[in-house]
Amino acid sequence: MKKILFIAALFSLSACAKDFNDGVMEKKGKIYTINTETICNARGYHGNTPVKVTIKKDKIVNVEALPNRETPRFFENVKTYMLPKFRDVKFKDYATVDCVSGATISSKAVRENMKAAFDYYTEHK
DSSP: OHHHHHHHHHHHHHHHHTOEEOSSEEEETTEEEEEOTTTOOOBOSSSBOOEEEEEETTEEEEEEEOOOOSOHHHHHHIIIIIGGGGTTOBGGGGGGSOOOTTOHHHHHHHHHHHHHHHHHHHHHO
């Protein structure tokens, strides 16, 4: 009985060891979340435009804009029209998503953040 409990405890510890969070990328099970605040300095019109990218099985599940200083009415176009286009895209194909007219500088900065997230994910997964 003690052997079974020991093996079960060892198995659960090894399962937990696979999850991690290094401050940039967090892994829970098969889901990775990358925060680009500290790995990318892509400037939009008024400053950095960090994002949080969620990936599962090498596909983008979600891209969320993190706090930034972009003009809200223009950046709303990025959040409404650009970020949803990333969903269900294979992560390696993130660059196929086009910029949003009227928020071109912010859109390009978001794409730079996506590249940083992709590079980090590829190197650290």
